[in-house]
Amino acid sequence: MIIHGYTVSALGRLADTREHNSTQVPRRAVEGASRLLGVNGREFVARLGMKGLENVELHWKSSDVSAALVTFAEENDLLSTEVIVSGIRPEADRQALEAAQAMLHSVCETVGETAAEDLLQASERPAVVSIHWATRDHKAMSLVKDMEICFATAFLERAFASGKLMP
Numbered sequence: 001m002i003i004h005g006y007t008v009s010a011l012g013r014l015a016d017t018r019e020h021n022s023t024q025v026p027r028r029a030v031e032g033a034s035r036l037l038g039v040n041g042r043e044f045v046a047r048l049g050m051k052g053l054e055n056v057e058l059h060w061k062s063s064d065v066s067a068a069l070v071t072f073a074e075e076n077d078l079l080s081t082e083v084i085v086s087g088i089r090p091e092a093d094r095q096a097l098e099a100a101q102a103m104l105h106s107v108c109e110t111v112g113e114t115a116a117e118d119l120l121q122a123s124e125r126p127a128v129v130s131i132h133w134a135t136r137d138h139k140a141m142s143l144v145k146d147m148e149i150c151f152a153t154a155f156l157e158r159a160f161a162s163g164k165l166m167p
Contacts, residue, residue: 001160003152004124008131012104012116015132022153033147033154052143058151064092065159069099070151072144078107078133079144084152086159087125097122097129104131126159128152 001023007016022030040046042063048056055074062068066089070082083100085093101119108115122129130148132141 001126001153001156003149003156004122004127005149006119006122006127006129008104008119008129010104010131010133011108011113012101012118012131014118014121020128020149020152022156025149025153029146029150030153030157033151034158037151037154037158048147050143052139053147056144058147062155064089064096065162066090066092067096068155069096070148072147079141080133080148081131082148082152083119083122083129084155085122085125085127085129086156088159093125100129100131107133126152126156 001021003020003022005016005018005020006014009015036046036058037060040060043061046058046060048054048058056079057073059071059073060068061070066086068082068084070084072079072081081100081103083096085096087093097120101115101117104115104119119129119131128148130145
């Protein structure tokens with residue numbers, strides 16, 4: 001499956017777009033992410049505990065089969081927030097994107113900035129929209145970027161499998 005990737009800055013501006021081919025994502029990593037999603041349900045916080053990411057927590061929220069809101073944080077520093085949208089239920093996708101936009105507004109407000117709304121322009125589906133927050137730990141951020149697509153692939157595979165069963 002082709003997953004449309006959008007990267008948005010901490011000020012809400014579109015920084016990059018690209019396509020990810022899910023067949024090129026390391027299968028073991030996708031299976032590990034899928035297991036974590038299967039064990040923990042729709043809303044959870046889990047420490048990744050992987051080499052280089054020992055202190056990184058995954059904050060997962062998915063109130064619908066179609067969309068998820070995911071944040072990677074290291075101690076008290078936000079590294080990235082992802083909105084994963086499948087297109088199965090457009091209203092759920094819209095709500096997830098709006099929740100991320102509200103987060104952008106809140107963060108920008110605290111530093112006296114106004115957030116752009118480029119995130120809401122992500123129209124292709126399935127997609128992962130990544131907000132990359134400022135961080136001093138570039139090594140962790142590089143590893144998190146790899147994990148973003150693994151979790152997006154795992155979620156989307158599960159969404160489309162369960163979507164086929166829906167009326």
